[in-house]
Amino acid sequence: MLFPLTVRNEGNHDALDITVEVRLKGVIFVDNDFDGKLSPGDKFEVHPGESGSELENTNSVDDYKFRLKFEPTGDTIGYDTPLS
Numbered sequence: 001m002l003f004p005l006t007v008r009n010e011g012n013h014d015a016l017d018i019t020v021e022v023r024l025k026g027v028i029f030v031d032n033d034f035d036g037k038l039s040p041g042d043k044f045e046v047h048p049g050e051s052g053s054e055l056e057n058t059n060s061v062d063d064y065k066f067r068l069k070f071e072p073t074g075d076t077i078g079y080d081t082p083l084s
Contacts, residue, residue, distance in 0.1 A: 028054030044084055 028045045031037075044066065048058040055061070061083040068077040 024054055026050040026055035 011029070026047045028047065029038075030043045032041045032043070032047060033039055041081050046055070046061050046064070047053070049056045050056060064083045065080040065084055067080050069075065070077055
């Protein structure tokens, strides 16, 4: 299973100037520098078993992968990252 996340470029094509939109409950974007953009040091947390989320009935994400996509093209950013 892949986690569907979307990254939107806000007009600037600098790779560090992107806004993150998480479309899945149970996945949290942690913006460590509080700039509202994906930048070095930021992270995503995945919480299996979170009540009311798509992961509510999931105890482990060992067989899951994490994928970022660029909107509007749908291109994958980087590569699928296995979760453990």
